[in-house]
Amino acid sequence: MSDIQFRSDMTVELIDSSASDLSVVRAARVSTKTESKSAWGDEKLIEFLMKNRHGTPFEHNSFTMYVEAPIFVFREWQRHRIGISYNEQSGRYTEFKPVFYIPDEDRALIQQGKPGHYEFVAGTDDQIMGTVVGLSWTSGSAFGAYAALLEMGIAKEVARMCLPVNTYSSMYVTWNARSIMNFLSLRTKREDSKFPSFPQREIEMCADQVEEIWSQGMPLTAAAFDKHGRVAP
Amino acid sequence: MSDIQFRSDMTVELIDSSASDLSVVRAARVSTKTESKSAWGDEKLIEFLMKNRHGTPFEHNSFTMYVEAPIFVFREWQRHRIGISYNEQSGRYTEFKPVFYIPDEDRALIQQGKPGHYEFVAGTDDQIMGTVVGLSWTSGSAFGAYAALLEMGIAKEVARMCLPVNTYSSMYVTWNARSIMNFLSLRTKREDSKFPSFPQREIEMCADQVEEIWSQGMPLTAAAFDKHGRVAP
Amino acid sequence: MSDIQFRSDMTVELIDSSASDLSVVRAARVSTKTESKSAWGDEKLIEFLMKNRHGTPFEHNSFTMYVEAPIFVFREWQRHRIGISYNEQSGRYTEFKPVFYIPDEDRALIQQGKPGHYEFVAGTDDQIMGTVVGLSWTSGSAFGAYAALLEMGIAKEVARMCLPVNTYSSMYVTWNARSIMNFLSLRTKREDSKFPSFPQREIEMCADQVEEIWSQGMPLTAAAFDKHGRVAP
Amino acid sequence: MSDIQFRSDMTVELIDSSASDLSVVRAARVSTKTESKSAWGDEKLIEFLMKNRHGTPFEHNSFTMYVEAPIFVFREWQRHRIGISYNEQSGRYTEFKPVFYIPDEDRALIQQGKPGHYEFVAGTDDQIMGTVVGLSWTSGSAFGAYAALLEMGIAKEVARMCLPVNTYSSMYVTWNARSIMNFLSLRTKREDSKFPSFPQREIEMCADQVEEIWSQGMPLTAAAFDKHGRVAP
Numbered sequence: 001m002s003d004i005q006f007r008s009d010m011t012v013e014l015i016d017s018s019a020s021d022l023s024v025v026r027a028a029r030v031s032t033k034t035e036s037k038s039a040w041g042d043e044k045l046i047e048f049l050m051k052n053r054h055g056t057p058f059e060h061n062s063f064t065m066y067v068e069a070p071i072f073v074f075r076e077w078q079r080h081r082i083g084i085s086y087n088e089q090s091g092r093y094t095e096f097k098p099v100f101y102i103p104d105e106d107r108a109l110i111q112q113g114k115p116g117h118y119e120f121v122a123g124t125d126d127q128i129m130g131t132v133v134g135l136s137w138t139s140g141s142a143f144g145a146y147a148a149l150l151e152m153g154i155a156k157e158v159a160r161m162c163l164p165v166n167t168y169s170s171m172y173v174t175w176n177a178r179s180i181m182n183f184l185s186l187r188t189k190r191e192d193s194k195f196p197s198f199p200q201r202e203i204e205m206c207a208d209q210v211e212e213i214w215s216q217g218m219p220l221t222a223a224a225f226d227k228h229g230r231v232a233p
Numbered sequence: 234m235s236d237i238q239f240r241s242d243m244t245v246e247l248i249d250s251s252a253s254d255l256s257v258v259r260a261a262r263v264s265t266k267t268e269s270k271s272a273w274g275d276e277k278l279i280e281f282l283m284k285n286r287h288g289t290p291f292e293h294n295s296f297t298m299y300v301e302a303p304i305f306v307f308r309e310w311q312r313h314r315i316g317i318s319y320n321e322q323s324g325r326y327t328e329f330k331p332v333f334y335i336p337d338e339d340r341a342l343i344q345q346g347k348p349g350h351y352e353f354v355a356g357t358d359d360q361i362m363g364t365v366v367g368l369s370w371t372s373g374s375a376f377g378a379y380a381a382l383l384e385m386g387i388a389k390e391v392a393r394m395c396l397p398v399n400t401y402s403s404m405y406v407t408w409n410a411r412s413i414m415n416f417l418s419l420r421t422k423r424e425d426s427k428f429p430s431f432p433q434r435e436i437e438m439c440a441d442q443v444e445e446i447w448s449q450g451m452p453l454t455a456a457a458f459d460k461h462g463r464v465a466p
Numbered sequence: 467m468s469d470i471q472f473r474s475d476m477t478v479e480l481i482d483s484s485a486s487d488l489s490v491v492r493a494a495r496v497s498t499k500t501e502s503k504s505a506w507g508d509e510k511l512i513e514f515l516m517k518n519r520h521g522t523p524f525e526h527n528s529f530t531m532y533v534e535a536p537i538f539v540f541r542e543w544q545r546h547r548i549g550i551s552y553n554e555q556s557g558r559y560t561e562f563k564p565v566f567y568i569p570d571e572d573r574a575l576i577q578q579g580k581p582g583h584y585e586f587v588a589g590t591d592d593q594i595m596g597t598v599v600g601l602s603w604t605s606g607s608a609f610g611a612y613a614a615l616l617e618m619g620i621a622k623e624v625a626r627m628c629l630p631v632n633t634y635s636s637m638y639v640t641w642n643a644r645s646i647m648n649f650l651s652l653r654t655k656r657e658d659s660k661f662p663s664f665p666q667r668e669i670e671m672c673a674d675q676v677e678e679i680w681s682q683g684m685p686l687t688a689a690a691f692d693k694h695g696r697v698a699p
Numbered sequence: 700m701s702d703i704q705f706r707s708d709m710t711v712e713l714i715d716s717s718a719s720d721l722s723v724v725r726a727a728r729v730s731t732k733t734e735s736k737s738a739w740g741d742e743k744l745i746e747f748l749m750k751n752r753h754g755t756p757f758e759h760n761s762f763t764m765y766v767e768a769p770i771f772v773f774r775e776w777q778r779h780r781i782g783i784s785y786n787e788q789s790g791r792y793t794e795f796k797p798v799f800y801i802p803d804e805d806r807a808l809i810q811q812g813k814p815g816h817y818e819f820v821a822g823t824d825d826q827i828m829g830t831v832v833g834l835s836w837t838s839g840s841a842f843g844a845y846a847a848l849l850e851m852g853i854a855k856e857v858a859r860m861c862l863p864v865n866t867y868s869s870m871y872v873t874w875n876a877r878s879i880m881n882f883l884s885l886r887t888k889r890e891d892s893k894f895p896s897f898p899q900r901e902i903e904m905c906a907d908q909v910e911e912i913w914s915q916g917m918p919l920t921a922a923a924f925d926k927h928g929r930v931a932p
Contacts, residue, residue: 015725018717018761026714027786027871030765032581032793053661056545059784060873062717062761066729071308072324072394079522081314082548085758085782085875087726091305092433093348094731103391111388115326115498120388130385134378138395141374145367152363155344155353157433158336161305162371166394172726174759174875176784195519200325200390248492251484251528259481260553260638263532265560265814286894289778292551293640295484295528299496312755315781316551318525318642320493327498348731405493407526409551409640428752537774538790538860547780557771558899559814569857577854581792586854596851600844604861607840611833618829621810621819623899624802627771627865628837666791666856 004140008104011068012209019061021046021220028057043220050224055233058178059083063214065173069206070101072165076203083179088171092157099168100139102132107201118198138164180214181225182232183207194229237373241337244301245442252294254279254453261290276453283457288466291411292316296447298406303334305398306436316412321404325390332401333372335365340434351431371397413447414458415465416440427462470606474570477534478675485527487512487686494523509686516690521699524644525549529680531639536567538631539669549645554637558623565634566605568598573667584664604630646680647691648698649673660695703839707803710767711908718760720745720919727756742919749923754932757877758782762913764872769800771864772902782878787870791856794849798867799838801831806900817897837863879913880924881931882906893928
């Protein structure tokens with residue numbers, strides 16, 4: 001139990017990719033090959049596709065990422081079903097390590113307003129302290145019970161039932177620019193979004209890293225996404 | 234805290250459906266209409282489709298079910314992405330009730346054998362007692378922390394981070410016979426399966442109820458599924 | 467050959483459904499059950515979900531439709547992959563009947579403008595006559611060749627290679643309100659659409675019938691879709 | 700019209716990929732990381748996953764292919780909906796070139812037996828000649844009508860209605876090993892398949908090329924697929 005670890009951050013790393021803005025252009029031009037080649041430059045074509053929501057040309061690419069995040073984040077992430085593949089650490093076949101999420105001190109803890117218009121504001125020192133103490137205490141004692149049950153010979157798939165949803169897990173995710181844009185449109189909160197979203201901060205921390213990785217592989221596409229209101233095509 | 238509740242069972246209820254064996258036959262016959270009508274009876278046609286893995290005729294039907302099960306079961310269930318729709322209780326917008334899963338005494342707790350060939354056997358009295366005590370203690374104390382954090386004014390989406398994965402949640406699931414058969418082939422363990430699966434007992438408890446509901450709506454299809462090795466077409 | 471038939475219309479018929487506006491409300495409320503029941507009426511809740519693009523509650527319903535349309539329409543339709551199931555008449559196992567599509571006289575035949583800004587205008591009498599004659603002649607002679615090849619004993623799957631894409635086929639389609647709205651947003655052209663689409667007229671003729679059927683089953687949902695710019699949630 | 704072209708072959712070319720057997724192993728091991736590393740070699744692990752139908756580790760890779768094939772082949776191909784992305788040449792925005800499929804002389808043209816047990820045998824010289832003449836004649840005259848309608852100023856999307864389904868089109872396809880294996884299991888006919896399929900020869904000609912490309916990128920996976928009955932995991 002001495003090695004219990006509390007984290008406030010998320011890991012998103014690029015493992016492999018096959019992606020470029022060119023892949024978008026190439027796929028779009030198979031549809032319209034005789035007319036467009038001269039008329040449209042690559043950048044203008046990508047903007048045209050984004051603005052007019054021609055989605056399929058954005059699917060001919062692939063990013064594999066490795067993610068570490070708490071279970072409650074994975075629960076939200078894995079609700080995305082289309083153009084996305086997952087392999088997550090199994091609680092049936094592996095032992096969880098004692099790594100738990102505790103919000104950073106600048107994570108706004110208090111929710112105000114009515115459903116559909118929530119805003120989050122900072123907590124008082126007492127509220128921050130209460131959250132840190134409450135979560136670290138439940139994490140630690142749950143992990144103690146988990147270790148004890150394993151020690152008694154109980155199956156991993158049973159012992160893990162006591163672990164809280166702030167336990168870190170890990171997974172590989174493979175997806176394409178279209179499914180990434182759909183994820184970003186729902187899991188980031190930006191001023192310039194045509195359709196505002198209200199993601200939980202913790203999945204947005206992952207989404208920010210996803211966007212960083214993706215936009216390096218497909219910079220023109222990412223710029224067009226931003227420019228046209230962050231609507232997934 | 235006085236009203237904390239421990240359950241060992243799962244709820245799966247039919248809410249709505251549009252399903253019959255006839256829907257399979259009708260869809261299959263649009264493909265082959267001129268030849269088959271006289272040659273094949275409905276039952277024989279369904280068996281032919283199942284055996285030869287013609288899957289699409291099994292998609293023209295729909296079952297909506299209401300489910301109550303612990304979070305670790307929903308985590309496995311929601312990995313199914315195809316032909317399936319979910320709406321689950323949100324930990325961001327609702328308060329979880331203090332309902333937790335504890336295995337029944339006849340749930341085999343001990344895992345033996347090597348990866349890929351695990352078997353489960355009953356625990357000793359001490360192991361059973363340890364599991365019940367461990368899970369009920371962590372459930373109760375986690376819920377205490379959850380209630381205290383809410384009381385302090387912490388946002389629900391933050392407070393719920395301390396809840397364990399044996400907390401009950403609820404959802405609506407809508408799917409069709411093809412996605413149901415895929416689920417059953419992976420989430421039940423039967424002697425007569427052509428491809429054996431090793432589901433965790435708790436999701437199999439749900440799957441057994443799903444099969445009961447589905448087989449009442451589409452009895453010939455369910456019989457053909459069983460007869461041909463429980464392979465999803 | 468005497469019974470060759472030319473049509474200018476499409477068939478879309480409701481075969482079966484399990485659908486209501488209530489199914490949307492019910493699924494949405496499982497997510498937020500403790501707070502919303504009093505605050506929001508059904509209609510207001512559906513509008514909120516539509517406007518804010520909460521898509522999943524619109525998936526817990528099902529429509530099975532029977533469609534007759536030319537192959538070039540089915541080619542566009544079947545590019546829709548998500549939440550949609552098809553069984554189409556097979557050219558390998560059935561003989562096509564000599565039914566062919568010829569545009570009605572009020573179908574605008576002439577395309578003007580640049581890519582991305584095409585408009586269609588009426589043809590001259592000569593252009594209309596040329597189209598009718600050209601299509602009816604190629605349809606008839608192709609069907610003559612098809613019949614002759616079948617008569618010679620050639621396999622149906624080979625003989626059908628000569629048939630033109632204006633040959634009518636038939637299929638069953640099963641889908642839900644969310645996939646229907648996605649289809650309608652792309653396959654209808656309306657003044658009040660937030661994202662304009664430029665569907666080919668023939669698939670729009672099908673889409674109009676789909677919308678008629680769907681909006682009778684889910685009138686509040688259809689009204690909210692219209693009101694909020696015909697953007698699929 | 701002088702440049703009309705008849706082909707009997709299909710084009711499938713690799714454009715881009717991000718794929719290796721290692722990607723399968725890596726994804727599988729995130730699930731089971733603590734136990735397996737020493738016990739299983741890569742090859743043995745891939746065989747274990749294939750045999751036991753653990754499908755998701757086969758999704759973390761990507762192949763983009765360029766395909767030229769007749770429309771009737773694309774119609775079958777595009778019925779595959781899962782883990783697959785398409786961009787096809789548009790008959791609305793581009794002019795089709797006069798390239799048409801005519802079966803090679805060793806293509807068996809005659810279908811014998813009952814539904815579900817069809818076999819194909821060679822045609823007589825007369826039947827072969829009839830097929831070649833019939834298809835080349837209908838192709839040529841349809842293309843003549845198409846060119847004439849375009850010449851008259853009729854929109855491409857209308858003029859193309861007269862083109863037969865043996866007209867060549869082109870597309871980009873992006874998919875992963877799991878969707879490729881599903882395609883191969885249904886679109887190739889092999890002695891050693893656990894579930895026999897009866898694909899039309901023309902799509903099998905494409906599938907053979909797909910398999911060649913894919914098996915070079917993921918040789919251990921392809922060998923395991925073959926060894927375990929060509930059942931998609």
